[in-house]
Amino acid sequence: MVFVAKNLSFAVQQSEILKNVSVHIQEREFVGLIGPNGSGKSTLLKNMYRMLQPQDGEVFLFNENIYKQPAKEIAKQLAVVGQETPVLFEFTVKDLVAMGRTPHKRLMEVDTREDIAIVEQSMQQAGVLHLSERSFSSLSGGEKKRVIVARALAQQAKVMVLDEPTNHLDIQHQLQLMDLIQSLPITVIVALHDLNIAATYCDKIYVLKDGEIVAYGTPFEVLTPSLLQRVFGVHAEVSVHPVTKKPHIFYISEQFL
Numbered sequence: 001m002v003f004v005a006k007n008l009s010f011a012v013q014q015s016e017i018l019k020n021v022s023v024h025i026q027e028r029e030f031v032g033l034i035g036p037n038g039s040g041k042s043t044l045l046k047n048m049y050r051m052l053q054p055q056d057g058e059v060f061l062f063n064e065n066i067y068k069q070p071a072k073e074i075a076k077q078l079a080v081v082g083q084e085t086p087v088l089f090e091f092t093v094k095d096l097v098a099m100g101r102t103p104h105k106r107l108m109e110v111d112t113r114e115d116i117a118i119v120e121q122s123m124q125q126a127g128v129l130h131l132s133e134r135s136f137s138s139l140s141g142g143e144k145k146r147v148i149v150a151r152a153l154a155q156q157a158k159v160m161v162l163d164e165p166t167n168h169l170d171i172q173h174q175l176q177l178m179d180l181i182q183s184l185p186i187t188v189i190v191a192l193h194d195l196n197i198a199a200t201y202c203d204k205i206y207v208l209k210d211g212e213i214v215a216y217g218t219p220f221e222v223l224t225p226s227l228l229q230r231v232f233g234v235h236a237e238v239s240v241h242p243v244t245k246k247p248h249i250f251y252i253s254e255q256f257l
């Protein structure tokens with residue numbers, strides 16, 4: 001297993017946000033995390049990328065306990081595309097993407113020709129090369145998202161964690177981004193709200209509800225009408241997509257029932 005969370009419990013004051021959550025991700029797997037608003041997806045991911053520390057449980061990345069490793073070592077192996085990205089100073093896109101190279105460098109080491117090529121290629125892959133001299137703060141929400149993805153690509157980590165990466169993206173950029181991530185030879189865990197996107201791209205899906213994993217399996221195993229009703233409170237039919245052969249969810253609004 002490449003990335004494992006074992007029996008994580010996380011609480012804020014008296015409120016339990018994660019309850020004994022375990023996640024197992026194999027090499028090169030593309031794993032989705034779905035669940036209603038407030039079910040604990042971001043909190044779980046933050047515990048897995050060490051932004052939060054659980055009261056109970058452990059997280060292993062390539063068999064090493066992440067809470068016992070230096071942050072720089074983890075950053076060589078794990079790239080994160082978080083839900084919101086506070087950037088406090090004025091940076092150009094190029095400079096921000098170049099920060100993805102930091103874990104691979106010594107303090108104050110200048111960028112090598114290889115670093116510069118990786119940064120350029122990452123911007124190209126994420127579709128932001130044309131924005132390279134722009135100030136990050138002047139970008140639209142979707143452009144910012146793609147720049148953060150470019151920074152994660154420049155990190156060249158073997159594992160990537162993404163929290164709702166398609167948020168703010170138009171449909172073309174959503175599909176391009178998911179295609180790009182799927183094409184990389186890496187292990188991925190991604191929180192998604194769009195269940196048809198999850199159905200199309202994920203090998204396995206974990207379903208969170210009220211801080212607990214309530215289902216796990218392939219998209220066909222997990223995305224059933226009864227689960228969608230039980231977890232998300234919606235009526236739906238699930239068919240096979242005529243082209244992708246993946247499950248496709250047709251939601252049914254109350255007025256048509």
Ligand SMILES: Nc1ncnc2c1ncn2[C@@H]1O[C@H](COP(=O)(O)OP(=O)(O)OP(=O)(O)O)[C@@H](O)[C@H]1O
Pocket residue numbers: 012017035036037038039040041042043044
């Ligand atoms: N620091 C905190 N203090 C109090 N409650 C918190 C804190 N952090 C998270 N929560 C609560 O924990 C629950 C899970 O939040 P989380 O952001 O993990 O959910 P999510 O599944 O990612 O939601 P969304 O789909 O809306 O992004 C929510 O009810 C949230 O209000």
